[in-house]
Amino acid sequence: MQQSARRTLEFFFDFGSPYSYLAYLEAPRVAQRAGADIAWRPILLGGVFKATGNHSPAEIPAKGRWSKTDLARWARKYGAPFRHNPHFPINTLMLMRAAMGYQRQDEALFQRYVQAIFQAMWVDGRNLNDPAEIGAVLAQAGLDPRAALAMIDDPAVKDALKQATEAAVARGVFGVPSFIVGEELFWGNDRLHFVEEALTE
Structure with a gap:
């Protein structure tokens, strides 16, 4: 009997989204239970907002206050x-x-970097507006800050991020975290149960 092909969970994220951080921790568990692979999709949320007219919850005071409570709830759940x-x-x-x-x-370096930045941003409260602070976080994770700086200034990398963001918008992404299974889009950390259903259909 031929085994069915593993499905893929595309995970669109930006480090500035606390819900992306929570989804980063939970999505691998979802994928493992569903026997699926994750395709990581780094995109620039600011570019998505500009293209779609969407806004950060932090720009709406009542929603921003509510989100702090909601995030604490999800963190406790996970x-x-x-x-x-x-x-x-x-x-x-x-x-x-x-x-x-x-x-x-390199995939291994990418995973180490993603873990270090999410940790620094949403656990350690580091000031990642400061390039020196970013460099310190990278060094602590065993990554070369000079190599990272070279990548940040690389026109090919700049273009790749721009293209990835534009491609995400073209597929319907308007915020993060977003997930695509096949051609079906899911938005928000709280939609992961629907993502799991889609992966196991």
Whole structure:
């Protein structure tokens, strides 16, 4: 009997989204239960907002206050360490370019980088608006800050992130975290149960 092909969970994220951090912790569990693979899709949320007219919840005071409580609830549900970054909002352009650069270079380095930045952003409360602070985070993770800086300034990496963001918008992405299974789009950490259903259909 021929085994069915493994399905793929495309995961679109930006480090500036705390819900992306929570989904980053939970999506691998979902994929494992469903026997699926994850295709990591770093994109620039600012570019998505500009293209779609969407806005950050932080720009709406009532929603921003509610989100802090909601995030704490989800963190408790996942048993995840989490605290709101005191330096938020953080411009993630350099961070997302580096993510794209590492992904183009080496999957293991990419995964180490993603873990380090999410940890620094949403657990340790580091000021990732400061390039020196980013460099310190990378060095602590065993990554070369000079290599990361070179990737951030690489025109090919800049273009790759721009193209990835535009392609995501073209597929219907308007915020993060977003997930695509086949051609079906899901938005939000709280839609992962629907993602799991789609992966196992």
